[in-house]
Amino acid sequence: MHFLITGAAGFIGQLVAQTILNEEQYTVLLTDVIDPPIPEGVKYPQNAKILRADLCSAAESVVEKNLDAVYIFHGIMSSGSEENFELGMRVNVEATRSLLETLRKICPGVRVIYASSQAVYGRPVPDIVDESIRPTPESSYGAEKLICETLVNDYTRRGFIDGFSLRFPTVSIRPGKPTAAASSFLSGMIREPLKGQESVIPLQDRSFTSWVCSPRTLAGNLMHVLTVPSLSLPLHDRPINMPGTGVTIQEMIDALEKVGGKDKLKLIKEITDPAQEKILRSWANNFDNSKAYKMGFQQDPGFEQAVIDYKESLR
Secondary structure (H helix, E strand, O other), X not given: OEEEEEOOOOHHHHHHHHHHOOOOOOEEEEEEOOOOOOOOOOOOHHHEEEEEOOHHHHHHHOXXXXXXXXXXXOOOOHHHHHHOHHHHHHHHHHHHHHHHHHHHHHOXXXXXXXXXXXXXXXXXXXXXXXXXXXXXXXXXXXXXXXHHHHHHHHHHXXXXXXXXXXXXXXXXXXXXXXXXXXXXXXXXXXXXXXXXXXXXXXXXXXOOEEEEEOHHHHHHHHHHHHHOOHHHOOXXXXXXXXXXXXXXXXXXHHHHHHHHOHHHHHHEEEOOOHHHHHHHXXXXXXXXOHHHHHOOOOOOOOHHHHHHHHHHHOO
């Protein structure tokens, strides 16, 4: 199979590229607005090609006729989209539409996996959310994701692509540096203390609950979607809420103490950021993932396992 990954320099792009490049039969084109690296330690680095491109103006440079699947991961994250409306619309909407148009013309019917988000849901939300709940995003980021979901729906309905929109939970724990996502602290409050660094939680409410999944769970589900039959969903209705688990800030702190040691807790600071908190409290935090499970997607094992996985990755 031959793949295209956009936003390939980002964490999720690198995660999927690593999986692909450990299989001899797969080849991949990695593209981003910077030169994306080939993940270290993969078995078949020679199966990757790197291309820097702006999808708004040069989508045709990354779309090849022999593509079997496309992962759309490029984007400006939640806080970044809220702070810079024009940039968020250009990257999250215009670049995605440009890519879809190019796919329609060069390789119609290709499998497309669009990275959406639980941020499409805003208040009011019921106690438990499933795909039947109407999305009402309360952020520019969530609105941009919903716009692109609608494009994926219609391009699939018309046979231009074979798309699925996967609404990701917050992925924790991400390696690397903090990002412009409002949810960035959900990785930072574990990642930084395990490195001996301070981390700031932007609200003072340890009962605050987030819907999260581990990188390992997400990677498995992003490969599984390649095997899902197109007619598993109506052609005009392609979103799927990806499996996750609800975890409070207190439960995350408890997992850090259990896995990393009590001394790590002194590195956590709780300082309210009203703008960040407003975004965080607009998100749903309890999902019914029955649809995803029926389609064979993997259940997340829980947050403590994610902390164990991350700690082991530091060795």
